[in-house]
Amino acid sequence: MLHVFKRLFGDSTDTTNSEDSGSVHQQGLTLYYTPTCPFCAKVQWALVKHDLDIDKKNLLTSSGARDELVRGGGKPTVPCLRIERNGEDHWLYESDDIVAYLQKEAQANPRHQS
Numbered sequence: 001m002l003h004v005f006k007r008l009f010g011d012s013t014d015t016t017n018s019e020d021s022g023s024v025h026q027q028g029l030t031l032y033y034t035p036t037c038p039f040c041a042k043v044q045w046a047l048v049k050h051d052l053d054i055d056k057k058n059l060l061t062s063s064g065a066r067d068e069l070v071r072g073g074g075k076p077t078v079p080c081l082r083i084e085r086n087g088e089d090h091w092l093y094e095s096d097d098i099v100a101y102l103q104k105e106a107q108a109n110p111r112h113q114s
């Protein structure tokens, strides 16, 4: 249970999360979020459900994260999933779209059955 709370409220680069849960760290994905945002909570539950461990940046505590999001994605709205593929960044807004993306990501990886 502790790892669920850590996954929901902990900051990204805490690699102990993966050790606790046995999940594999997913490279190239970063979730920009705030802890008070209900849409972000929905995305974080999807991460737990699919046992996905990705980097996370809390806009309220991670220095420079808000500027990074606005510069890259174009607006400060959370949640936003930054997808780094082939040297390019894609910024996915809309919690429903992010949840759908994560579900596909989990299905593509045989370790992640939900």
Ligand SMILES: N[C@@H](CCC(=O)N[C@@H](CS)C(=O)NCC(=O)O)C(=O)O
Pocket (backbone or CB within 6 Å): 036, 037, 038, 039, 076, 077, 078, 079, 093, 094, 095, 096
């Ligand atoms: N339809 C969006 C709603 C996202 C949303 O309203 N996020 C709020 C926080 S709960 C936000 O970032 N508002 C500030 C802004 O858009 O600049 C989704 O489902 O992701």
